[in-house]
Amino acid sequence: MHLTRGIHNMRISADKSRRGCVLTIGNFDGVHLGHQQVILALVAKAKKLNCEAAVLVFEPQPQELFAPDTAPARLCRLRDKYVLLKNLGIDRLICINFNKKFASLSAETFIEELLVKRLAIKHLIVGDDFHFGKNRQGNFAMLKAAGEKFNFSVTDTASHKLAGCRVSSTAIRKSLEQDDLDAAQAMLGRPYSIIGKVFHGDKRGREMGFPTANVRLKRRVSPVSGVYAVQVNSQFGQHYGVANIGSRPTIAGIRQQLEVHIFDFDDDLYGEVIEVVMLKKLRSEQKFNSLAELTEQIARDTAQARTFVQGIA
Numbered sequence: 001m002h003l004t005r006g007i008h009n010m011r012i013s014a015d016k017s018r019r020g021c022v023l024t025i026g027n028f029d030g031v032h033l034g035h036q037q038v039i040l041a042l043v044a045k046a047k048k049l050n051c052e053a054a055v056l057v058f059e060p061q062p063q064e065l066f067a068p069d070t071a072p073a074r075l076c077r078l079r080d081k082y083v084l085l086k087n088l089g090i091d092r093l094i095c096i097n098f099n100k101k102f103a104s105l106s107a108e109t110f111i112e113e114l115l116v117k118r119l120a121i122k123h124l125i126v127g128d129d130f131h132f133g134k135n136r137q138g139n140f141a142m143l144k145a146a147g148e149k150f151n152f153s154v155t156d157t158a159s160h161k162l163a164g165c166r167v168s169s170t171a172i173r174k175s176l177e178q179d180d181l182d183a184a185q186a187m188l189g190r191p192y193s194i195i196g197k198v199f200h201g202d203k204r205g206r207e208m209g210f211p212t213a214n215v216r217l218k219r220r221v222s223p224v225s226g227v228y229a230v231q232v233n234s235q236f237g238q239h240y241g242v243a244n245i246g247s248r249p250t251i252a253g254i255r256q257q258l259e260v261h262i263f264d265f266d267d268d269l270y271g272e273v274i275e276v277v278m279l280k281k282l283r284s285e286q287k288f289n290s291l292a293e294l295t296e297q298i299a300r301d302t303a304q305a306r307t308f309v310q311g312i313a
Protein backbone atom coordinates (compact mmCIF):
# COMPACT_ATOMS: atom_id res chain seq x y z
CA MET A 1 0.00 0.00 0.00
CA HIS A 2 1.26 3.48 -0.88
CA LEU A 3 1.28 6.31 1.63
CA THR A 4 0.91 9.82 0.18
CA ARG A 5 1.59 12.56 2.72
CA GLY A 6 0.50 16.10 1.90
CA ILE A 7 -1.32 17.75 -0.97
CA HIS A 8 1.94 18.69 -2.66
CA ASN A 9 2.71 15.00 -3.10
CA MET A 10 -0.51 14.32 -5.00
CA ARG A 11 0.31 14.47 -8.67
CA ILE A 12 -1.91 16.53 -10.95
CA SER A 13 -3.47 14.09 -13.37
CA ALA A 14 -2.69 15.76 -16.67
CA ASP A 15 -2.03 12.27 -17.92
CA LYS A 16 -5.44 11.17 -19.18
CA SER A 17 -4.38 7.53 -19.25
CA ARG A 18 -4.12 7.47 -15.45
CA ARG A 19 -6.59 5.07 -13.98
CA GLY A 20 -7.78 7.38 -11.20
CA CYS A 21 -9.22 6.03 -7.98
CA VAL A 22 -12.25 5.28 -5.90
CA LEU A 23 -12.06 7.23 -2.68
CA THR A 24 -13.49 7.55 0.79
CA ILE A 25 -12.79 10.37 3.24
CA GLY A 26 -12.92 10.40 7.06
CA ASN A 27 -11.06 10.01 10.32
CA PHE A 28 -11.33 6.23 10.39
CA ASP A 29 -10.19 6.29 14.01
CA GLY A 30 -10.00 2.68 15.15
CA VAL A 31 -10.95 1.28 11.70
CA HIS A 32 -14.01 -0.30 13.37
CA LEU A 33 -16.63 -2.65 11.88
CA GLY A 34 -18.58 0.28 10.34
CA HIS A 35 -15.42 1.56 8.67
CA GLN A 36 -14.58 -1.97 7.54
CA GLN A 37 -17.91 -2.21 5.70
CA VAL A 38 -17.12 1.03 3.87
CA ILE A 39 -13.63 -0.20 3.01
CA LEU A 40 -14.89 -3.55 1.70
CA ALA A 41 -17.39 -1.74 -0.56
CA LEU A 42 -14.61 0.58 -1.73
CA VAL A 43 -12.22 -2.26 -2.57
CA ALA A 44 -14.95 -4.09 -4.49
CA LYS A 45 -15.78 -0.93 -6.48
CA ALA A 46 -12.10 -0.35 -7.28
CA LYS A 47 -11.81 -3.87 -8.68
CA LYS A 48 -14.89 -3.32 -10.81
CA LEU A 49 -13.60 -0.02 -12.19
CA ASN A 50 -10.03 -1.32 -12.44
CA CYS A 51 -8.52 1.51 -10.44
CA GLU A 52 -6.93 2.22 -7.05
CA ALA A 53 -8.87 2.02 -3.78
CA ALA A 54 -7.80 5.08 -1.77
CA VAL A 55 -8.61 6.43 1.69
CA LEU A 56 -8.11 10.09 2.57
CA VAL A 57 -7.53 10.91 6.24
CA PHE A 58 -6.52 14.07 8.07
CA GLU A 59 -3.66 14.36 10.54
CA PRO A 60 -4.20 15.81 13.05
CA GLN A 61 -7.89 14.90 13.08
CA PRO A 62 -9.94 18.11 12.56
CA GLN A 63 -11.17 18.37 16.17
CA GLU A 64 -7.57 18.10 17.36
CA LEU A 65 -6.80 21.29 15.42
CA PHE A 66 -9.98 23.23 16.21
CA ALA A 67 -10.42 22.20 19.85
CA PRO A 68 -7.20 20.55 21.09
CA ASP A 69 -8.28 20.60 24.74
CA THR A 70 -11.61 18.88 24.18
CA ALA A 71 -10.74 16.66 21.21
CA PRO A 72 -11.63 13.03 21.92
CA ALA A 73 -9.02 10.45 22.90
CA ARG A 74 -7.54 8.63 19.92
CA LEU A 75 -8.36 4.98 19.37
CA CYS A 76 -5.36 4.60 17.09
CA ARG A 77 -2.51 6.44 15.47
CA LEU A 78 -1.89 7.03 11.77
CA ARG A 79 0.59 4.17 11.79
CA ASP A 80 -2.08 1.77 13.11
CA LYS A 81 -4.64 3.00 10.54
CA TYR A 82 -2.05 2.31 7.83
CA VAL A 83 -1.62 -1.32 8.89
CA LEU A 84 -5.37 -1.96 9.38
CA LEU A 85 -6.31 -0.39 6.02
CA LYS A 86 -3.53 -2.25 4.23
CA ASN A 87 -4.84 -5.54 5.61
CA LEU A 88 -8.29 -4.70 4.23
CA GLY A 89 -6.90 -4.32 0.70
CA ILE A 90 -6.59 -0.54 0.34
CA ASP A 91 -4.03 0.51 -2.32
CA ARG A 92 -3.29 4.06 -1.15
CA LEU A 93 -3.59 6.01 2.08
CA ILE A 94 -3.58 9.76 1.53
CA CYS A 95 -2.82 11.75 4.64
CA ILE A 96 -3.44 15.48 4.57
CA ASN A 97 -1.80 17.72 7.13
CA PHE A 98 -4.89 19.34 8.58
CA ASN A 99 -3.86 22.91 9.37
CA LYS A 100 -5.59 26.30 9.34
CA LYS A 101 -4.65 26.86 5.69
CA PHE A 102 -6.14 23.58 4.57
CA ALA A 103 -9.24 24.09 6.73
CA SER A 104 -9.88 27.41 4.98
CA LEU A 105 -10.10 25.86 1.48
CA SER A 106 -13.54 26.35 -0.02
CA ALA A 107 -15.67 23.29 -0.69
CA GLU A 108 -15.42 24.01 -4.45
CA THR A 109 -11.60 24.12 -4.34
CA PHE A 110 -11.53 20.89 -2.32
CA ILE A 111 -13.59 19.15 -4.99
CA GLU A 112 -11.98 20.61 -8.11
CA GLU A 113 -8.32 20.86 -7.09
CA LEU A 114 -8.04 17.80 -4.89
CA LEU A 115 -10.67 15.28 -5.82
CA VAL A 116 -10.84 15.96 -9.56
CA LYS A 117 -7.45 17.36 -10.69
CA ARG A 118 -5.08 15.65 -8.30
CA LEU A 119 -6.86 12.39 -7.46
CA ALA A 120 -8.92 11.89 -10.64
CA ILE A 121 -11.66 10.22 -8.61
CA LYS A 122 -14.08 7.94 -10.42
CA HIS A 123 -16.23 7.08 -7.45
CA LEU A 124 -16.62 8.50 -3.95
CA ILE A 125 -18.13 6.81 -0.89
CA VAL A 126 -18.96 9.05 2.09
CA GLY A 127 -21.57 9.24 4.83
CA ASP A 128 -24.57 11.37 3.81
CA ASP A 129 -23.80 13.60 6.82
CA PHE A 130 -20.27 14.33 5.55
CA HIS A 131 -19.38 18.04 5.58
CA PHE A 132 -16.17 19.59 4.29
CA GLY A 133 -14.45 22.80 3.22
CA LYS A 134 -14.39 26.21 4.87
CA ASN A 135 -17.14 26.51 7.52
CA ARG A 136 -18.27 22.97 6.61
CA GLN A 137 -20.08 24.38 3.56
CA GLY A 138 -19.62 21.31 1.39
CA ASN A 139 -22.17 18.52 1.75
CA PHE A 140 -23.40 15.33 0.13
CA ALA A 141 -25.75 17.11 -2.34
CA MET A 142 -22.88 19.30 -3.50
CA LEU A 143 -20.70 16.26 -4.14
CA LYS A 144 -23.50 14.61 -6.13
CA ALA A 145 -23.86 17.71 -8.31
CA ALA A 146 -20.08 17.96 -8.77
CA GLY A 147 -20.02 14.30 -9.75
CA GLU A 148 -22.38 14.96 -12.64
CA LYS A 149 -20.26 17.88 -13.80
CA PHE A 150 -16.86 16.17 -13.45
CA ASN A 151 -17.92 12.63 -14.24
CA PHE A 152 -17.61 10.73 -10.99
CA SER A 153 -20.28 8.86 -9.05
CA VAL A 154 -21.07 9.28 -5.35
CA THR A 155 -22.73 6.87 -2.93
CA ASP A 156 -23.38 7.10 0.78
CA THR A 157 -22.65 4.45 3.36
CA ALA A 158 -25.44 2.38 4.86
CA SER A 159 -25.14 2.46 8.67
CA HIS A 160 -23.56 -0.63 10.16
CA LYS A 161 -25.32 -1.29 13.47
CA LEU A 162 -24.85 -3.62 16.43
CA ALA A 163 -27.83 -4.27 18.70
CA GLY A 164 -29.66 -1.43 16.97
CA CYS A 165 -26.91 1.17 17.54
CA ARG A 166 -24.68 2.64 14.85
CA VAL A 167 -21.08 1.57 15.32
CA SER A 168 -18.90 4.68 15.68
CA SER A 169 -15.54 5.77 17.05
CA THR A 170 -17.47 7.86 19.59
CA ALA A 171 -19.46 4.83 20.83
CA ILE A 172 -16.24 2.80 21.17
CA ARG A 173 -14.54 5.56 23.20
CA LYS A 174 -17.57 5.69 25.46
CA SER A 175 -17.51 1.92 26.04
CA LEU A 176 -13.82 2.06 26.89
CA GLU A 177 -14.39 4.96 29.28
CA GLN A 178 -17.07 2.90 31.01
CA ASP A 179 -14.68 -0.09 31.21
CA ASP A 180 -16.89 -2.11 28.87
CA LEU A 181 -14.06 -3.81 26.97
CA ASP A 182 -16.46 -6.42 25.54
CA ALA A 183 -18.67 -3.80 23.88
CA ALA A 184 -15.59 -2.03 22.47
CA GLN A 185 -14.29 -5.33 21.12
CA ALA A 186 -17.64 -6.13 19.49
CA MET A 187 -17.61 -2.78 17.64
CA LEU A 188 -13.93 -2.87 16.71
CA GLY A 189 -14.04 -6.46 15.52
CA ARG A 190 -10.91 -7.11 17.62
CA PRO A 191 -9.88 -6.51 21.23
CA TYR A 192 -8.83 -2.96 22.07
CA SER A 193 -5.05 -2.51 22.13
CA ILE A 194 -2.44 0.22 22.25
CA ILE A 195 0.57 -0.03 19.94
CA GLY A 196 3.71 1.98 20.58
CA LYS A 197 7.46 2.10 20.95
CA VAL A 198 9.17 1.10 24.18
CA PHE A 199 11.36 3.83 25.67
CA HIS A 200 13.61 4.17 28.70
CA GLY A 201 11.78 5.02 31.93
CA ASP A 202 13.30 5.99 35.27
CA LYS A 203 14.15 2.35 36.03
CA ARG A 204 12.33 2.72 39.36
CA GLY A 205 10.10 -0.23 38.49
CA ARG A 206 13.09 -2.58 38.35
CA GLU A 207 14.17 -1.44 41.84
CA MET A 208 10.64 -2.10 43.07
CA GLY A 209 10.88 -5.67 41.78
CA PHE A 210 8.53 -5.06 38.84
CA PRO A 211 10.47 -4.03 35.75
CA THR A 212 8.19 -2.33 33.24
CA ALA A 213 8.32 -1.60 29.53
CA ASN A 214 7.23 2.02 29.06
CA VAL A 215 5.25 2.71 25.90
CA ARG A 216 5.28 6.17 24.44
CA LEU A 217 1.81 7.62 23.96
CA LYS A 218 3.28 10.73 22.29
CA ARG A 219 0.62 13.41 21.99
CA ARG A 220 -2.08 10.77 22.22
CA VAL A 221 -4.57 10.76 25.06
CA SER A 222 -5.54 7.19 25.85
CA PRO A 223 -9.26 6.34 25.97
CA VAL A 224 -8.53 3.85 28.77
CA SER A 225 -6.85 4.39 32.13
CA GLY A 226 -6.10 2.27 35.16
CA VAL A 227 -4.62 -1.18 35.75
CA TYR A 228 -5.30 -4.03 33.30
CA ALA A 229 -4.43 -7.67 32.76
CA VAL A 230 -2.91 -7.59 29.26
CA GLN A 231 -1.50 -9.61 26.42
CA VAL A 232 1.71 -8.25 24.91
CA ASN A 233 2.62 -8.97 21.30
CA SER A 234 6.17 -8.20 20.22
CA GLN A 235 8.87 -9.60 17.99
CA PHE A 236 9.53 -12.03 20.88
CA GLY A 237 6.06 -13.52 20.53
CA GLN A 238 2.96 -13.42 22.70
CA HIS A 239 3.20 -12.87 26.46
CA TYR A 240 0.93 -11.82 29.29
CA GLY A 241 1.37 -9.12 31.89
CA VAL A 242 -0.11 -6.35 33.96
CA ALA A 243 -0.23 -2.74 32.79
CA ASN A 244 -0.94 0.69 34.20
CA ILE A 245 -2.11 3.57 32.03
CA GLY A 246 -2.03 6.83 33.91
CA SER A 247 -0.02 9.72 35.23
CA ARG A 248 1.50 7.84 38.23
CA PRO A 249 0.35 10.21 41.01
CA THR A 250 2.39 8.38 43.67
CA ILE A 251 5.67 9.47 42.08
CA ALA A 252 4.17 12.79 40.93
CA GLY A 253 4.29 11.82 37.27
CA ILE A 254 2.70 14.37 34.96
CA ARG A 255 2.14 12.93 31.53
CA GLN A 256 -0.05 9.93 30.89
CA GLN A 257 2.05 6.86 30.19
CA LEU A 258 1.55 3.15 29.57
CA GLU A 259 3.74 0.81 31.60
CA VAL A 260 3.60 -2.94 31.37
CA HIS A 261 5.19 -5.55 33.58
CA ILE A 262 5.48 -8.65 31.39
CA PHE A 263 5.39 -12.01 33.15
CA ASP A 264 8.36 -14.37 32.85
CA PHE A 265 10.16 -12.17 30.33
CA ASP A 266 13.60 -10.62 30.31
CA ASP A 267 14.44 -9.82 26.67
CA ASP A 268 15.43 -6.28 25.71
CA LEU A 269 12.43 -4.38 24.32
CA TYR A 270 13.93 -0.88 24.15
CA GLY A 271 13.15 0.73 20.80
CA GLU A 272 10.79 -2.09 19.81
CA VAL A 273 7.16 -1.55 18.80
CA ILE A 274 4.82 -3.62 20.96
CA GLU A 275 1.08 -4.15 21.06
CA VAL A 276 -0.59 -4.16 24.47
CA VAL A 277 -4.02 -5.82 24.32
CA MET A 278 -6.36 -4.90 27.19
CA LEU A 279 -7.95 -8.10 28.52
CA LYS A 280 -9.52 -7.10 31.84
CA LYS A 281 -9.65 -3.97 33.95
CA LEU A 282 -8.44 -4.68 37.48
CA ARG A 283 -8.77 -1.26 39.15
CA SER A 284 -8.37 2.49 38.72
CA GLU A 285 -5.04 4.21 39.31
CA GLN A 286 -4.53 5.48 42.87
CA LYS A 287 -2.19 7.77 44.76
CA PHE A 288 -0.38 5.83 47.49
CA ASN A 289 1.29 7.32 50.58
CA SER A 290 4.59 5.57 49.92
CA LEU A 291 6.44 3.57 47.30
CA ALA A 292 6.26 0.59 49.66
CA GLU A 293 2.44 0.70 49.60
CA LEU A 294 2.43 1.03 45.82
CA THR A 295 4.81 -1.94 45.53
CA GLU A 296 2.52 -4.08 47.70
CA GLN A 297 -0.46 -3.14 45.51
CA ILE A 298 1.44 -3.93 42.29
CA ALA A 299 2.24 -7.38 43.78
CA ARG A 300 -1.51 -7.91 44.34
CA ASP A 301 -2.29 -6.63 40.80
CA THR A 302 0.29 -9.04 39.38
CA ALA A 303 -1.20 -12.01 41.26
CA GLN A 304 -4.72 -11.07 40.13
CA ALA A 305 -3.63 -10.68 36.49
CA ARG A 306 -1.76 -14.00 36.58
CA THR A 307 -4.86 -15.76 37.88
CA PHE A 308 -6.96 -14.14 35.17
CA VAL A 309 -4.66 -15.07 32.27
CA GLN A 310 -4.24 -18.63 33.59
CA GLY A 311 -8.01 -18.88 33.24
CA ILE A 312 -7.96 -17.94 29.55
CA ALA A 313 -4.61 -19.33 28.35
Ligand SMILES: Cc1cc2nc3c(=O)[nH]c(=O)nc-3n(C[C@H](O)[C@H](O)[C@H](O)COP(=O)(O)O)c2cc1C
Pocket residue numbers: 201202203204205206210212214227242243244247248249250251259260261284285286287288294298301302
Ligand atom coordinates in the same frame (compact mmCIF):
# COMPACT_ATOMS: atom_id res chain seq x y z
C1 LIG B 1 0.60 -2.93 37.52
C2 LIG B 1 0.98 -1.52 37.84
C3 LIG B 1 0.12 -0.73 38.60
C4 LIG B 1 0.45 0.58 38.92
N1 LIG B 1 -0.41 1.31 39.68
C5 LIG B 1 -0.09 2.58 40.04
C6 LIG B 1 -0.97 3.37 40.84
O1 LIG B 1 -2.08 2.95 41.20
N2 LIG B 1 -0.57 4.60 41.19
C7 LIG B 1 0.63 5.14 40.81
O2 LIG B 1 0.95 6.25 41.16
N3 LIG B 1 1.48 4.42 40.00
C8 LIG B 1 1.15 3.18 39.63
N4 LIG B 1 2.02 2.44 38.85
C9 LIG B 1 3.19 3.12 38.29
C10 LIG B 1 4.42 3.06 39.18
O3 LIG B 1 4.45 4.30 39.82
C11 LIG B 1 5.63 2.92 38.29
O4 LIG B 1 5.58 1.70 37.64
C12 LIG B 1 6.92 2.98 39.06
O5 LIG B 1 6.99 4.23 39.63
C13 LIG B 1 8.13 2.75 38.15
O6 LIG B 1 8.11 3.61 37.02
P1 LIG B 1 9.43 4.05 36.20
O7 LIG B 1 10.43 2.95 36.34
O8 LIG B 1 8.97 4.19 34.79
O9 LIG B 1 9.82 5.32 36.81
C14 LIG B 1 1.69 1.13 38.50
C15 LIG B 1 2.55 0.34 37.71
C16 LIG B 1 2.22 -0.97 37.39
C17 LIG B 1 3.16 -1.79 36.55
Ligand SMILES: Nc1ncnc2c1ncn2[C@@H]1O[C@H](COP(=O)(O)OP(=O)(O)OP(=O)(O)O)[C@@H](O)[C@H]1O
Pocket residue numbers: 024025026027028029033034035037038125126127128130157158159160161166167168169170171
Ligand atom coordinates in the same frame (compact mmCIF):
# COMPACT_ATOMS: atom_id res chain seq x y z
N1 LIG C 1 -21.35 2.28 11.43
C1 LIG C 1 -21.07 2.74 10.22
N2 LIG C 1 -21.69 2.24 9.14
C2 LIG C 1 -21.42 2.69 7.91
N3 LIG C 1 -20.55 3.66 7.64
C3 LIG C 1 -19.87 4.20 8.67
C4 LIG C 1 -20.09 3.78 10.01
N4 LIG C 1 -19.30 4.50 10.82
C5 LIG C 1 -18.62 5.35 10.02
N5 LIG C 1 -18.96 5.18 8.73
C6 LIG C 1 -18.46 5.92 7.57
O1 LIG C 1 -17.03 5.83 7.54
C7 LIG C 1 -16.47 7.07 7.09
C8 LIG C 1 -15.52 7.62 8.13
O2 LIG C 1 -16.28 7.91 9.27
P1 LIG C 1 -15.73 8.63 10.57
O3 LIG C 1 -14.27 8.58 10.61
O4 LIG C 1 -16.43 9.93 10.73
O5 LIG C 1 -16.27 7.55 11.66
P2 LIG C 1 -17.25 7.56 12.89
O6 LIG C 1 -17.01 6.24 13.54
O7 LIG C 1 -18.66 7.88 12.51
O8 LIG C 1 -16.64 8.70 13.81
P3 LIG C 1 -17.28 9.61 14.95
O9 LIG C 1 -17.79 8.71 16.02
O10 LIG C 1 -16.11 10.44 15.39
O11 LIG C 1 -18.36 10.41 14.29
C9 LIG C 1 -17.65 8.00 6.85
O12 LIG C 1 -17.98 7.96 5.47
C10 LIG C 1 -18.76 7.40 7.68
O13 LIG C 1 -20.04 7.71 7.19
